[in-house]
Structures are given as structure tokens and as C-alpha cells.
Amino acid sequence: MVKKEFFAIIIIGLFFFSFLKSPSLKAIEFDLTAAQNSVGKRFATKFCEAKEKGFSSESSSEFALNNTYLKFVAFPEDEKFIEDLWEFTLEIIRHDCGIYITKNEENNLRDFFQEEGEIASNRDLYLPN
Template sequence: MKIIVLALFIFSLVHSSSLQAIELDLTSAQNAVGKRFANKFCEAKKEGFSSDSSSEFALNNTYLKFVAFPDDEKFIKNLWEYTITIIREDCGEYISETEENNLKEFFEEEGEIASNRSLYLPH
């Protein structure tokens, strides 16, 4: 019985520390990637660039091309929600619903690449 209790205790410690690490990773990603991506995207949109060009400009001027994310769909979803909130606040008048959907797909694809970075790096 003591072994089971001890095993459960150790499992709960490991599990909670991994959840905290994911939360810290998300906060860091929001600041380093989401916020900067939104700012660069809006900068390009305000200059009159298309959404596709603005997405590429934002991608090329953020860390999204270089970071490795956890392989977790919820992580990418939360990062997207954070990023689109900033975009809506800063330049929502420059983006249509269709463009927003396309941007979401673009962001999710790049997030998927970031979650599987080792597959895209040369060996």
C-alpha cells in the first residue's frame, strides 16, 4: 500500500511539473512569437500588403521559423488565440473573415512544423 501511495505521489509531482513547463513554454511563445507575429503582420497590413504577403513578412520577422514547440495541438491553438486577439485589436479593420481563416491555416501549418522541427532539420 505504501508503495502505491509513494508511486502516485511521485507521478503527481512529475505530471504537475510537466504541466507547469508547458504553461511557461506557452507564455514564452506568446511573448516571443505570438506578439511579434501579430505586430509584424499588422505592420504589413497597414502598409497595404495582402494577407499572404503580410503572413510571409510576419513569418520572416519572427522566431516562428526557428522555434520548436511541444507536439501539442492545444498549445498551438492557445498560441493562435492569443495571436489573433492581438491582430484583431491592432489591425482588425484591415483583415476580412476569409483572410483571418487563411491566416489561421497558415499559422497552424507553421505551428505544426515548429512542433515537428526535428523532421524538417537536416541530419
């Protein structure tokens, strides 16, 4: 009788514990880290490379887009994911080539990045069937 009650308590405890654990959150965190490494760093590097050569911010953005995986990746449909990726990318840009970019250009770049992030979040809508 005591063993059955003990077993039942353990099962109920594990049941409740499974609800507290959030695997989807861990997956998003992992996806964000992967995106930062494969997209954010590369985008910032290519953007700065173009800016240092004297290209406009618009041309630099396009150059960075064409030389990164941002055109091909699919992001989760999560605005915070894109915002966190942008903040990560912006920090690298500010550190590596902040002297070449004005606040207005930074805002335009943010809009560009968010637009491309939205496309990446809805990749199935933009790909031909």
C-alpha cells in the same frame, strides 16, 4: 514503533503527492507563455505592420513569418499548445489591425499559422541532418 509507523505514513504520503504534481504541465504552460511573448506578439505586430501598409494577407503572413522566431522555434508536439498560441496571436491581431482583415483572411491566416506551428512542432523532420 510509533516513530516507524509515522515515518512510513509520511513516506507513503509523499509518494502519492509526487503523482498528483504534474511538472510537465507546468513546463508546457511556461513554454506557452514564452512562445506568446517571443512569437505571438511579434508575429501579430509584424503582420499588422504589413497590413497597415496595404500588403495582402498572404504577403503580410510571409512578412511576419520572416520577421519572427516562428521559423526557428521548436514547439512541443501538442495541438492545444499551437491552438492556444494562435488564439493569443489572433486577439492581438484583432485588437491592433482588425479593421484591415476580413473573416476569410483570418481563416487563411489561421491555416498558415497552424501549418507553421506544425512545422515548429516537428522541427527535426524539416531540418537537414
